[in-house]
Amino acid sequence: MTYEHPEAIVCPGGPLLIRGNHAVEDPDGVPHGTTRPVSAVCRCLKSGSLPWCDGTHKVLPKEQRPS
Numbered sequence: 001m002t003y004e005h006p007e008a009i010v011c012p013g014g015p016l017l018i019r020g021n022h023a024v025e026d027p028d029g030v031p032h033g034t035t036r037p038v039s040a041v042c043r044c045l046k047s048g049s050l051p052w053c054d055g056t057h058k059v060l061p062k063e064q065r066p067s
Contacts, residue, residue, distance in 0.1 A: 015040040015053035
């Protein structure tokens, strides 16, 4: 699998959006490849489906959300 240069967008208080063909490592170092047009990667580390964002950041107190 070849990974070109994906575009990354940081959403304040939320996930990292990645566009393009890419791989993301979970907290255990396991790579997860995807060819989705856009993937939301968790930055709060509270998601139930790491490394992907499941929206958990929305229910966290503001001071616990990623900046």
